Amino acid sequence: MSGEDDSSGWQLTESDPGVFTQLLKSLGVPLIVDDLYSLDPATLSDFQPIHALVFLFKWVGGSSEPSSGGQYDPEFPGFFAHQVVNNACATLAVLNALGNIPDLPKSEQLTDLINFTVGMDPQTRGMTVTSADWLREAHNALSPPSAISLDGLGLPKTSEDAYHFIVYLPFMGGVYELDGLRPSPVQHGPYEEKGEGWLSKAREVIEARIGTYPPGALEFSLLALHEDPLPLLEKSLVEAQTAGNHAAAEEIMIRLANENAKREQWAFENSLRRHNYVGFVHALLAAMAKSGTLEPAKGVAKEKMKVRIAKMKERGESAMDED
Known part of the structure; x- marks a missing residue:
């Protein structure tokens, strides 16, 4: 918890x-x-x-x-x-x-x-x-x-x-x-x-x-x-290929491909979790400010936040200030 x-x-x-x-x-x-x-x-x-x-x-x-x-x-x-x-x-x-x-x-x-x-x-x-x-x-x-601390900013708990x-x-x-x-x-x-x-x-x-x-x-x-399941699937594939059971081997190969694709996706997502995005976010905001797109984006975000806060209040949940 x-x-x-x-x-x-x-x-x-x-x-x-x-x-x-x-x-x-x-x-x-x-x-x-x-x-x-x-x-x-x-x-x-x-x-x-x-x-x-x-x-x-x-x-x-x-x-x-x-x-x-x-x-x-x-x-x-x-x-x-x-x-x-x-x-x-x-x-x-x-x-x-x-x-x-x-x-x-x-x-x-x-x-x-x-x-x-x-x-x-x-x-x-x-x-x-x-x-x-x-x-x-x-x-x-x-x-x-988190690489960003909000302590000391006086924000409401x-x-x-x-x-x-x-x-x-x-x-x-x-x-x-x-x-x-x-x-x-x-x-x-x-x-x-x-x-x-x-x-x-x-x-x-x-x-x-x-x-x-x-x-x-x-x-x-x-x-x-x-x-x-990978060790058993790999063993079953060898047995099916040795026995010349091509239909079973093909089915096992599909399951192996799905399992390996899942592991690759997990590895990719875990690599993203390890990464620190603070530098990227800072560079992105700086580039948006320089190109004049930051303020319009802030306006869109505030409107979305208003809608979100209104829905939270309808459900009786505590909501943060709009600002």
């Missing part, structure tokens, strides 16, 4: 599969992340096996009771860390998932960190995790701090919506919700191994949670933490 205070150097993280996949890569974990736009069985089957679901939602505070009918499990024997600093919830959600996936390859640093926290209570574990400089650097790698990452995953025959702002993991009951397995139960829980928001609310994002 984001906030104004106590970020301890942790930057906001974008809910983007390319960002999360790069984080996993830096942690030595051979998994990837993809956006989920639906929880229907057909969509989920494209990403199997899925190890966990990362859920982003608008945090509104309120009741300390478990969500969607679950029960707190204070005796949870797995890995669970509290969120003790703001802006760390994305990486914390990932760690709460990775720490409970059996036999998962990890970097030596991550393995040592998880092993070091064995036996700690969630609060102490959260403090230990977020004090790891190397982990914070990996988290911040694609979320560089505005409250922004807070968003929070949590994780759902199977553990010891049940579906668990791991939320670093909750006192304990939430157990949502057992699941059947047959059929969709744990995902069927997770769908019920997530849909019930979304149902508590006003109709049409879109303040959600869902990501699937799953096996990287």
Whole structure:
């Protein structure tokens, strides 16, 4: 969850599969992340096996009771860390998932960190995790701090919506919700191994949670933490070509091309996130001022801002001054 205070150097993280996949890569974990736009069985089957679901939602505070009918499990024997600093919830959600996936390859640093926290209570574990400089650097790698500071300008403080990452995953025959702002993991009951397995139960829980928001609310994002399909596709391609199955080979090549194109797009977008655009923006504004196009552009922007402010006021939201 984001906030104004106590970020301890942790930057906001974008809910983007390319960002999360790069984080996993830096942690030595051979998994990837993809956006989920639906929880229907057909969509989920494209990403199997899925190890966990990362859920982003608008945090509104309120009741300390478990969500969607679950029960707190204070005796949870797995890995669970509290969120003790703001802006760390994305990486914390990932760690709460990775720490409970059996036999998962990890970097030596991550393995040592998880092993070091064995036996700690969630609060102490959260403090230990977020004090790891190397982990914070990996988290911040694609979320560089702003190069422009508005401190000292006397601007009015505005409250922004807070968003929070949590994780759902199977553990010891049940579906668990791991939320670093909750006192304990939430157990949502057992699941059947047959059929969709744990995902069927997770769908019920997530849909019930979304149902508590006003109709049409879109303040959600869902990501699937799953096996990287590239190694299996490459192996299947070799087998199909060796067997002379040209139709299967062609289909696999299309899937490989799509996967590789997706990785290239992620790499391009991540390179943009790392870039500092302050110099470019300054040069652009200077060029517009010199050519006489800056003032007309400001006029258009002010008109658009008036419309935006009016819509915000209609919805009962706090709005900034027009100037």
